[in-house]
Amino acid sequence: MKQFTLHLVKEKSRPIVELKNWNNIYALLDTGAIYPIWTADERILIRFGATLKEKGVSFGGFGGKTSGNLYELKNIMIGGLIFSRLDIIACNDLKNSPFQMILSATMFTHLIYEVDAKNWKFNVDIPDEESNIRNLQIRNKSGQLQVLCSSEFTVVE
Numbered sequence: 813m814k815q816f817t818l819h820l821v822k823e824k825s826r827p828i829v830e831l832k833n834w835n836n837i838y839a840l841l842d843t844g845a846i847y848p849i850w851t852a853d854e855r856i857l858i859r860f861g862a863t864l865k866e867k868g869v870s871f872g873g874f875g876g877k878t879s880g881n882l883y884e885l886k887n888i889m890i891g892g893l894i895f896s897r898l899d900i901i902a903c904n905d906l907k908n909s910p911f912q913m914i915l916s917a918t919m920f921t922h923l924i925y926e927v928d929a930k931n932w933k934f935n936v937d938i939p940d941e942e943s944n945i946r947n948l949q950i951r952n953k954s955g956q957l958q959v960l961c962s963s964e965f966t967v968v969e
């Protein structure tokens with residue numbers, strides 16, 4: 813089993829990690845979220861290499877329905893995870909939030925994770941049958957968003 817730890821920002825009252833390899837942006841850990849969300853200026857997301865897939869996708873969350881633009885990022889590292897593909901929705905409804913990104917529960921599908929609020933840590937265990945290389949896609953099927961997250965693990969015998 814592989815493991816990694818991200819440190820929670822002590823000055824924040826919610827579980828927020830600082831992604832140092834993303835120019836020190838703050839990311840909220842939302843274990844109830846389905847979609848990864850970008851809350852800051854979309855131009856920053858584009859500077860990270862994001863490409864626009866679809867404008868004005870509607871999705872549920874934040875106490876109701878909202879919309880945003882769907883982007884795709886390639887080869888992004890978050891802690892010990894490498895997302896060969898990470899689809900993310902840029903949503904302007906949260907522009908004044910104390911974080912620039914929401915890390916969704918779906919990003920950690922089939923992994924074991926713990927928010928250790930006492931020691932200010934976010935611990936992630938990657939079971940042997942899973943890979944640290946992930947692929948998260950958001951698809952729009954007839955107005956319904958679907959999230960597919962898979963490990964890119966292959967067994968070589």
